[in-house]
Amino acid sequence: MSELDVLMKAYGEAGGDKAILEDKDIAHLVASGHKLLSMKSVEGLEVDARETLTGVSAKVTVKEGTKIKNPVHLCFGILHKRGTQKIKMDVRLEKNASAHFIAHCIFPKAEKVRHIMDAVVEIGEGAEMRYSETHYHGPYGGIEVVPKSVVRIGRNGRYLADFTLIEGRVGTLDIDYSVEAGENAVTELTAKVFGHANDEIKIKEKVVLKGDNARGLIKTRVAVEDEASAEVTGITEGNAAGARGHVDCMEIVKDKAIAKAIPIVNVTNPLAKVTHEAAIGSVDKRQMETLMAHGLTPEEAVDIIVKGILK
């Protein structure tokens, strides 16, 4: 079985649809470790990818006015127990372009693995980018994942991103995302992570509302159990007239786990408004009682509540 077949088998087992590689209308980029295994583009999408000594570097451009119909799939992984993968991404959406990128990061056997993502994203005037990133790190927790991205959104542009890691172990996760929103731009950053055993979760997301009437939402949902720990920092700056931002963090803590939330709100323009809410604690007692009054056991009730907030 080729490395591509093995990676796609793991991808399928993690819930992905392997048929995307065969579809001529779906663009994709697949890399395992330091190797580029498969790549396909569609009209209006330029992908310039190459292997580096430590991973893969890719420059992706969506040409002006192009609306990419089907999601572009990015599949990165390490199939071995040990290894390092550094992904460098340079993504540009030109004026009025739009695309949805779905990234699958798969490390099914990770015992001592490092995955480092360094992305720069430029979203042109009136352009829209959706970015959905789902991780699967396997059952051992021997992985360190460090995704970093710097995003700039032009006038009337939109950037909607979500990060999900709710199956299997987390290992060590250190997210650092920063978004700068121009005039009338909109951004939403959502992260959902479930930590177990001794997983360590660090999420830092920053939105700078730089242009007039820019909008930003940072939404984080984290559940930790056993001896896992989580620290969530949500920063929003309102620096222009009419800018509106909100930071919404909810963390559920079970067993001996530890959670921390740090919402930071900076406003430098009197016509901007930024709000925040953070809730950390065990599962809500009233929610538990309601579900138990419906006949669910306490364990079933906790499971449904946690899955609900991570959905």
Next chain:
Amino acid sequence: MSLLEIRGLTYEAGDKQILDDFSIAIEASEVHALLGTNGTGKSTLAYLVMGCEGYRPVSGEILFDGQAINHLKIHERAKLGITMAWQEPVRFEGISVRDYLTMKHKGADPSQYLEMVGLSPDLYLNRMVDKCLSGGERKRIELASILALHPRLAILDEPDSGIDMLSTQDIINVINLFKQKGSSVLLITHREEIALIADRASQICNGKIVCTGNPGKVAEFYKSRKCFVCDGEVCAYV
């Protein structure tokens, strides 16, 4: 034998006595309205019967189908057929109305229960049971979820509060549905027109039942603002 029998229940919160040697019996398939002003112990009684955390009586017995249930936890009481719709139902992020209504009976068709409470399945099944619902919508969905459980005893804590006046008939219809399906209902309410559909009614004052019987007569007694707990004077708790 009554379906629910409460004998001499006394409950204290701190140094305040909320229920005082309280007794009541609810028969199978009976709708029993409980009237009383704010702070007289109606919701506390509901929490005690459901077995909510922190609600343990000082003395007295709660019998369900002849079995003492004081020691049972909420889900154990639910398994016996007791359930409850809270006065202010909680919200659940990430749980759809469809999933909420079929949580216990996975294969069931949830549409019929929404229709029973006057909500369109097309509009509501895929919505979340979260803060996007209005208070009235959430209450109706809670009632639908209780109907879907086919309980032996449904405790409805002010099902009419937060519901617009025009929808009062919908709530009356729902309560009648419980009765038609053979469920008993402990109906906590302030509204006479809701209480009047009950088979029997009781008035609670200062943690005691002061009047039981025909709902019309109990409602009149309730409105008279007099009770024997207050020695025939104008009731201090009204």
